[in-house]
Amino acid sequence: MSDSVRITVDERRVDVVVGTSVAAALLGIGTTAFRVSVTGASRGPLCGMGICHECRVTIDGVAHRRACMVAVADGMQVITGAASHA
Amino acid sequence: MTYASDFVCADQADVADIAVVGAGPAGMAAAAAAARTGQRVVVLDQGFGEGGQIWRHAPGTPPAHDARSWIGRLVGSTAARRFHTSVVDLRRTESGFVLDAEQGTSPLCVQATRVVLATGARELMLPFPGWTLPGVMGVGGAQALLKMGTSVVGKRVVIAGSGPLLLPVAASLANAGAQLLLVAEQADFGVVARFGVSLWRRPSLLMQAARYRARFVSARYATGTWVSEAVGSSDVQRVTVTDGRRTETLECDLLCVGHGLVPSTELARVAGCAVSHGKVVVNAQQETSVSGVYCAGEPTGIGGADLALVEGEIAGLSAAGRGADAVRLFAERNALRRTALTMEAAFAPRAELRGVCRSDTIVCRCEDVPLGAIDPAWSSRQAKLYTRAGMGSCQGRVCGAALEFHFGWTPDTVRPPIEPVLLSTLVGRR
Numbered sequence: 377m378s379d380s381v382r383i384t385v386d387e388r389r390v391d392v393v394v395g396t397s398v399a400a401a402l403l404g405i406g407t408t409a410f411r412v413s414v415t416g417a418s419r420g421p422l423c424g425m426g427i428c429h430e431c432r433v434t435i436d437g438v439a440h441r442r443a444c445m446v447a448v449a450d451g452m453q454v455i456t457g458a459a460s461h462a
Numbered sequence: 463m464t465y466a467s468d469f470v471c472a473d474q475a476d477v478a479d480i481a482v483v484g485a486g487p488a489g490m491a492a493a494a495a496a497a498r499t500g501q502r503v504v505v506l507d508q509g510f511g512e513g514g515q516i517w518r519h520a521p522g523t524p525p526a527h528d529a530r531s532w533i534g535r536l537v538g539s540t541a542a543r544r545f546h547t548s549v550v551d552l553r554r555t556e557s558g559f560v561l562d563a564e565q566g567t568s569p570l571c572v573q574a575t576r577v578v579l580a581t582g583a584r585e586l587m588l589p590f591p592g593w594t595l596p597g598v599m600g601v602g603g604a605q606a607l608l609k610m611g612t613s614v615v616g617k618r619v620v621i622a623g624s625g626p627l628l629l630p631v632a633a634s635l636a637n638a639g640a641q642l643l644l645v646a647e648q649a650d651f652g653v654v655a656r657f658g659v660s661l662w663r664r665p666s667l668l669m670q671a672a673r674y675r676a677r678f679v680s681a682r683y684a685t686g687t688w689v690s691e692a693v694g695s696s697d698v699q700r701v702t703v704t705d706g707r708r709t710e711t712l713e714c715d716l717l718c719v720g721h722g723l724v725p726s727t728e729l730a731r732v733a734g735c736a737v738s739h740g741k742v743v744v745n746a747q748q749e750t751s752v753s754g755v756y757c758a759g760e761p762t763g764i765g766g767a768d769l770a771l772v773e774g775e776i777a778g779l780s781a782a783g784r785g786a787d788a789v790r791l792f793a794e795r796n797a798l799r800r801t802a803l804t805m806e807a808a809f810a811p812r813a814e815l816r817g818v819c820r821s822d823t824i825v826c827r828c829e830d831v832p833l834g835a836i837d838p839a840w841s842s843r844q845a846k847l848y849t850r851a852g853m854g855s856c857q858g859r860v861c862g863a864a865l866e867f868h869f870g871w872t873p874d875t876v877r878p879p880i881e882p883v884l885l886s887t888l889v890g891r892r
Binding site: 396410423 | 508509510515520522523546548567584585587594595596597598599600602603604605606607610611612613696697726827828829830854855856859860882884
């Protein structure tokens with residue numbers, strides 16, 4: 377079994393695999409809409425490698441972090457665009 | 463630019479003889495070669511670890527077989543390695559160069575006498591109706607997320623686009639339990655025949671896919687076929703493909719579309735290096751038009767890992783002042799480069815891919831600019847000023863190449879910082 381860490385995604389606590397990216401962790405729990413575009417459309421990961429900025433979420437209070445480029449960490453707080461626009 | 467660096471550099475700079483930007487094949491080879499000569503080397507990379515995109519592996523999992531010896535060579539060298547580090551500016555100083563970077567959420571400044579740029583490539587993403595829906599990803603993007611641990615078990619997947627990347631990604635997704643419905647290559651059959659189409663047909667892959675699924679999985683491989691539209695309410699639900707005569711609509715959970723690779727040249731351009739036809743111009747020693755700045759791998763022209771390794775070694779030796787030792791590698795480099803140029807021509811996107819866009823199809827995803835808002839008579843600078851296309855968070859990294867494909871525009875100038883950074887980084891505070 378892989379080690380896991382507990383993160384919070386939009387107030388939902390989930391256990392995710394150590395070493396994975398925030399993007400992979402979010403997709404793993406069924407979150408596909410990461411941010412809301414300037415005209416209000418849902419967007420999710422596109423490039424998977426830090427180029428497109430479509431997977432931006434708020435991580436530990438810092439907005440516009442690329443979820444595909446940040447590793448999960450125990451106690452991490454992730455807020456998606458869908459939640460921040462709710 | 464003087465925003466953060468004067469402050470940070472004063473007492474907190476990394477100092478090296480050679481700074482290598484990028485830890486993919488080219489950067490690893492350059493750093494290992496330079497470190498072997500006794501130079502102080504620092505390697506900076508945005509990712510989680512060594513390997514770049516092609517040899518990406520999740521932390522704690524072993525890298526691909528052919529990557530291991532190179533990763534071992536770098537890790538075993540004296541080169542310092544910094545990951546999660548985005549270099550956002552490169553400029554000349556009296557004694558060499560300064561690289562401004564953001565490591566995680568902290569500013570980082572590196573002073574180096576010489577610099578090797580091994581910044582890799584990104585996917586060519588061409589717009590089509592529905593490409594902004596969650597669940598539509600790049601082909602390499604899906605591969606990257608898969609390697610980082612995303613599950614695709616049972617997902618109905620359509621892969622489309624062009625180039626040799628489609629096949630290994632199809633194989634990976636099938637291997638990971640996806641229900642692969644169709645692999646659609648836009649290039650015509652004659653072009654594709656040369657490139658091992660049998661890879662995805664490996665019975666073992668289908669056996670593995672079938673094991674995850676209750677029924678037999680038969681993925682089709684179609685040439686001369688491209689996506690005309692994706693549809694969904696919140697996520698992608700259906701994709702329509704066409705060969706120009708007939709169309710077919712498939713229900714899917716994941717649509718992966720990529721049209722090959724585009725060199726990432728922003729850092730070279732901000733440093734003032736000459737770029738021609740989207741590629742960084744280098745001499746036989748891999749040195750750019752800026753003396754002391756070398757470039758290797760995909761930024762000098764898409765060529766794959768083998769070419770990147772050779773170019774990287776040449777660049778590393780040259781930057782270390784051992785250019786004479788690199789001469790023995792020239793013949794291999796030149797032969798690989800010739801092969802790369804023929805591949806580039808073969809998988810060029812077909813003209814029909816322009817026609818799939820409607821006037822309301824978004825081109826610039828950061829600023830939600832539809833194609834119809836853009837006048838083909840403009841320049842990319844005018845499109846920025848009038849519509850904000852290319853001015854969003856990705857700074858034109860996605861729409862720039864798309865607008866080039868549609869209108870023949872060359873990208874606008876690059877200004878530092880070449881990636882969005884935190885305000886705290888700009889003012890140099892940790």
